[in-house]
Amino acid sequence: MPSDSQRSDLLQGTLDMLILKVIALGPIHGYAIAQRLQQMSADVLQVQQGSLYPALHRLEKRRWVRAVWAATDTGRDARFYTLTSVGRRQLDEQREYWDRLSNAISGVLRTAE
Amino acid sequence: MSIFRRPNRPRIADEVRFHRDQLIADYIARGLTADEARRRAFVEFGNANAIEEQVRDVRGRWIADVASDLRYALRTLGRAPAFAAVAILSLALGIGANTAIFTIINAVMLRSLPVAEPQRLVQFARLRGDGRPGAMSYPPFVHFRDRLPSISGAFAQWHSEQAVSVDGEDELLMTAAVTGDYFRVLGVGAEAGRLLTAADEVPVPTAAVISDAYWHRRFGRDPSAIGRSLAIRTRVYTIVGVTSPSFGGIRPGIRYDVIVPLVMTESQRRESTFNVLSVMGRLRPGATVEHANAEMQVIWSAFQTEAARGLPERARADMLRARAAVLPASDGINPLRYDFSSPLFILMGLVLLVLLLVCVNLSGLLLARATARQHEIAIRLAIGASRVRVIRQLLTESLVLALAGGAVGLAIAGWLGRLLVSLFANGVALDLDVTPDWSVLAFTAAVSLAVCVLAGLAPAAQAVRGTISGPLKGARATGTPRVGKLGKLSKLIVAAQLAISMMLVVGATLFVGSLLRLYRVDRGFDARPVIVAAVRHDGSYTPERSQVVQAAIVDRLRAVPGVASASATQVLPLSGGLWSRDVKVEGSAVGGDQPENVGFNVIAPAYFATLGTTLIAGREFDARDGGDAPVAIVNETFARAFFGDGPALGRRVTSLDVTYTIVGVVRDAKYQNLRDGIIRTMYIPWTLRSEDPPSRYHFLVRFASPESAAVVASLDRAVRDADPGLRLRSAISYATLVDRSLVAERLLATLAGMFGALALLIAALGVFGLLTFHVARRTSEFGLRMALGAGRSTLMGLVFRDVAVMITAGVTVGTAMSLTVTGLAQKTLFGVTPSDPLVFATAAAVLSAAALLAAWLPARRAARVDPLIALRVE
Numbered sequence: 001m002p003s004d005s006q007r008s009d010l011l012q013g014t015l016d017m018l019i020l021k022v023i024a025l026g027p028i029h030g031y032a033i034a035q036r037l038q039q040m041s042a043d044v045l046q047v048q049q050g051s052l053y054p055a056l057h058r059l060e061k062r063r064w065v066r067a068v069w070a071a072t073d074t075g076r077d078a079r080f081y082t083l084t085s086v087g088r089r090q091l092d093e094q095r096e097y098w099d100r101l102s103n104a105i106s107g108v109l110r111t112a113e
Numbered sequence: 114m115s116i117f118r119r120p121n122r123p124r125i126a127d128e129v130r131f132h133r134d135q136l137i138a139d140y141i142a143r144g145l146t147a148d149e150a151r152r153r154a155f156v157e158f159g160n161a162n163a164i165e166e167q168v169r170d171v172r173g174r175w176i177a178d179v180a181s182d183l184r185y186a187l188r189t190l191g192r193a194p195a196f197a198a199v200a201i202l203s204l205a206l207g208i209g210a211n212t213a214i215f216t217i218i219n220a221v222m223l224r225s226l227p228v229a230e231p232q233r234l235v236q237f238a239r240l241r242g243d244g245r246p247g248a249m250s251y252p253p254f255v256h257f258r259d260r261l262p263s264i265s266g267a268f269a270q271w272h273s274e275q276a277v278s279v280d281g282e283d284e285l286l287m288t289a290a291v292t293g294d295y296f297r298v299l300g301v302g303a304e305a306g307r308l309l310t311a312a313d314e315v316p317v318p319t320a321a322v323i324s325d326a327y328w329h330r331r332f333g334r335d336p337s338a339i340g341r342s343l344a345i346r347t348r349v350y351t352i353v354g355v356t357s358p359s360f361g362g363i364r365p366g367i368r369y370d371v372i373v374p375l376v377m378t379e380s381q382r383r384e385s386t387f388n389v390l391s392v393m394g395r396l397r398p399g400a401t402v403e404h405a406n407a408e409m410q411v412i413w414s415a416f417q418t419e420a421a422r423g424l425p426e427r428a429r430a431d432m433l434r435a436r437a438a439v440l441p442a443s444d445g446i447n448p449l450r451y452d453f454s455s456p457l458f459i460l461m462g463l464v465l466l467v468l469l470l471v472c473v474n475l476s477g478l479l480l481a482r483a484t485a486r487q488h489e490i491a492i493r494l495a496i497g498a499s500r501v502r503v504i505r506q507l508l509t510e511s512l513v514l515a516l517a518g519g520a521v522g523l524a525i526a527g528w529l530g531r532l533l534v535s536l537f538a539n540g541v542a543l544d545l546d547v548t549p550d551w552s553v554l555a556f557t558a559a560v561s562l563a564v565c566v567l568a569g570l571a572p573a574a575q576a577v578r579g580t581i582s583g584p585l586k587g588a589r590a591t592g593t594p595r596v597g598k599l600g601k602l603s604k605l606i607v608a609a610q611l612a613i614s615m616m617l618v619v620g621a622t623l624f625v626g627s628l629l630r631l632y633r634v635d636r637g638f639d640a641r642p643v644i645v646a647a648v649r650h651d652g653s654y655t656p657e658r659s660q661v662v663q664a665a666i667v668d669r670l671r672a673v674p675g676v677a678s679a680s681a682t683q684v685l686p687l688s689g690g691l692w693s694r695d696v697k698v699e700g701s702a703v704g705g706d707q708p709e710n711v712g713f714n715v716i717a718p719a720y721f722a723t724l725g726t727t728l729i730a731g732r733e734f735d736a737r738d739g740g741d742a743p744v745a746i747v748n749e750t751f752a753r754a755f756f757g758d759g760p761a762l763g764r765r766v767t768s769l770d771v772t773y774t775i776v777g778v779v780r781d782a783k784y785q786n787l788r789d790g791i792i793r794t795m796y797i798p799w800t801l802r803s804e805d806p807p808s809r810y811h812f813l814v815r816f817a818s819p820e821s822a823a824v825v826a827s828l829d830r831a832v833r834d835a836d837p838g839l840r841l842r843s844a845i846s847y848a849t850l851v852d853r854s855l856v857a858e859r860l861l862a863t864l865a866g867m868f869g870a871l872a873l874l875i876a877a878l879g880v881f882g883l884l885t886f887h888v889a890r891r892t893s894e895f896g897l898r899m900a901l902g903a904g905r906s907t908l909m910g911l912v913f914r915d916v917a918v919m920i921t922a923g924v925t926v927g928t929a930m931s932l933t934v935t936g937l938a939q940k941t942l943f944g945v946t947p948s949d950p951l952v953f954a955t956a957a958a959v960l961s962a963a964a965l966l967a968a969w970l971p972a973r974r975a976a977r978v979d980p981l982i983a984l985r986v987e
Contacts, residue, residue: 029131030131030132031135031136049129050163050164050167053128053164053168054168054170054171057125057168057172061171069124076131076134077131078128079124079127079128079131
């Protein structure tokens with residue numbers, strides 16, 4: 001939905017980056033992505049399912065991730081996501097951009113003090 | 114369903130469910146009970162359907178959604194077959210009528226000749242007094258053909274209906290006599306054999322080409338037809354080839370079955386006023402019509418000066434006044450465009466209004482359905498469907514209806530188109546191809562889509578407005594959905610129906626009124642029991658023989674049982690015009706030395722008695738009126754114009770060096786058509802015109818009692834008795850001739866009348882439907898009012914007040930809209946003006962009466978509400 005993407009441009013971009021990062025660690029399904037994000041951020045970031053799944057499918061549509069149905073350890077079918085080469089480049093770019101941005105923001109905040 | 118279950122299918126629901134199940138499993142693993150885990154998972158998770166919908170939005174879902182919407186629409190429509198049938202049929206009528214008219218417009222005005230590069234074809238035309246292109250004579254044709262630099266070739270055609278004889282069997286066919294370059298310039302191919310070339314244009318030509326249709330009809334496409342001979346009059350031709358099937362000639366609406374080389378006598382070739390040729394040319398590559406026309410103007414004025422030199426004074430002035438032009442002719446020489454364009458556009462406007470009415474009507478029906486389905490829609494919204502999604506689903510339903518209507522409409526359009534063409538043709542050969550081509554299909558598709566949006570959007574948008582909870586809470590129990598807005602929109606729809614109906618009823622009143630007034634016009638003759646016959650003869654007669662044969666025909670016709678009198682004339686009243694001639698009237702104040710132009714006709718004795726025109730003074734012609742003492746009869750307008758109140762009998766009129774003595778004055782008769790005024794007319798007896806053959810005359814036969822078709826055989830016998838070489842060519846009643854002079858008017862009046870009646874019916878049904886619904890919904894209110902002492906008339910008044918508001922709105926808006934467009938039909942109207950108050954008052958009265966009548970039943974039901982039962986409903 002266009003209105004959603006406009007409403008939270010930064011947030012969504014950030015979420016996309018975080019998801020890409022998690023997926024970069026290896027094939028993983030949606031539930032595990034949510035769990036992992038929560039763990040990795042020490043419970044600070046909680047991703048709503050209503051944001052997670054649209055984001056995953058958006059990434060898949062952009063061909064940044066690939067998805068296949070496969071069995072989990074418990075034997076149930078789940079949809080596993082892996083990063084494509086395009087996705088990996090995207091992740092690197094976004095990460096670089098994010099570093100520059102956060103450095104810049106921290107710089108501004110420091111001088112303002 | 115199965116085609117959408119591909120291996121790579123995302124299975125969004127499965128993925129989301131997996132997530133939720135994992136969540137539950139996690140909670141259980143953390144020590145919660147199964148029930149508690151499930152509850153918390155559900156709370157945390159929220160609406161799974163909504164998530165799925167969002168994911169689908171992200172993925173883009175046209176194909177799958179459209180398919181499921183279509184399935185859903187078909188299913189819901191299948192559950193309401195009556196509604197679907199009514200909707201599809203009414204749409205089919207509306208779309209079919211539009212397609213039919215468009216098909217004819219396409220055939221008459223938009224289609225090019227089926228020849229190579231038709232856009233390079235031009236017509237060379239003499240411009241007539243009314244600005245329309247007319248036929249040409251031979252000298253300017255040759256002049257242009259040989260001198261115009263912009264054209265690569267030109268040809269002339271002289272066409273006529275001829276008795277074509279094959280194996281001794283006669284058949285009346287349209288034939289074209291053409292100059293040698295005809296097929297080369299047109300770029301037409303042969304289906305069999307060869308076509309005519311310049312080598313065939315010899316003094317005694319022997320080659321003939323036939324049309325594919327005639328080859329099929331007469332010879333069963335037998336190749337041996339080539340080499341057979343056919344005879345036209347005294348000439349015998351050998352068939353050398355067949356034209357390609359798509360080619361029917363250069364005049365849309367007429368198919369030429371036999372094409373032969375042009376033969377003209379030496380004097381016909383010389384005569385620069387002998388305007389019988391249709392002339393066309395082909396532009397050189399890169400040349401434009403404007404360019405060719407500019408060149409022609411230069412050449413034409415040189416030609417005029419040259420041609421005028423040899424002419425007598427009067428004719429010289431005419432020649433110098435004449436205008437000519439090069440006109441685009443990718444559709445050939447097409448007088449139909451002039452004749453039919455205005456009635457066709459009016460008809461197109463009328464059928465578009467009908468379609469609009471059908472749309473609005475469908476809108477009302479869809480709205481009623483949406484009201485009934487409010488519960489279902491509310492549930493869909495509540496479980497996570499977006500409003501846009503629901504609107505799309507409802508629109509799919511109207512799309513299905515519109516497309517089905519369009520398909521059925523297309524099917525009936527072919528039939529309607531043929532019907533309309535036969536109405537336009539009105540007994541005259543009119544060969545229009547009305548099979549749908551791609552432009553017709555595109556038109557129908559576009560109209561269907563427009564219908565879908567027009568009819569479906571408002572009800573669909575309305576259906577998803579408002580709160581979800583309302584319809585879900587108990588409102589369903591009493592069957593009373595939200596009152597306010599729905600009521601308003603449906604009232605608006607009925608008012609719109611009334612407004613469109615008003616326009617159609619105004620149209621009907623205008624055109625029917627015009628037609629009735631035209632039929633009431635004083636024609637100056639009463640030809641009800643009169644049959645008009647024409648004869649043909651293959652050989653030619655000497656002048657002496659002509660006179661004898663003509664007199665014999667009239668004598669024999671008069672002797673047929675049941676015939677009161679018989680006569681003949683060169684020009685029939687209401688046939689389009691008279692010959693015109695310059696006359697000098699002795700002792701007349703008008704004109705002085707200058708000749709005056711008057712109408713001119715050649716008639717047989719007893720003409721006025723046969724036609725039913727009153728003789729005011731003097732006598733009719735009789736057999737003794739001969740060449741040594743020329744006589745004439747004039748009409749009242751002639752007498753008044755030249756002699757004022759003085760006597761006309763015995764006065765002398767000179768024309769073309771012959772001086773006639775006036776022996777009679779007759780009442781005015783209309784010769785052009787019923788609309789135009791009276792022409793000053795002079796009649797001379799046929800005994801003075803020995804050079805005209807019998808085929809030049811129309812023979813009139815007046816019967817003592819209403820004529821019957823059975824007499825045609827006896828007329829034919831009478832004609833053969835007069836001379837064995839004669840045949841009856843046609844015999845039709847004068848009433849038919851009058852009808853033919855009013856083709857466009859009758860067509861418009863008939864169709865506008867039908868559409869008006871249809872509009873009344875639809876408007877009345879709209880009012881009836883809305884009020885019935887309304888009254889049913891307000892049953893308890895009415896019961897309460899009645900219990901509180903309201904009388905029946907009060908309750909009926911309540912209902913009628915609603916109706917009055919809608920009628921007032923509809924009639925007002927309809928009147929305003931009508932006034933903006935009726936002016937376009939000005940030329941077609943007669944005796945009424947486009948803003949005639951009487952017409953509008955009549956239309957408003959009729960429409961209001963219909964609407965009030967339709968309101969009567971529901972109003973009475975309101976008044977008969979039983980308070981006890983009504984209150985129990987709640």
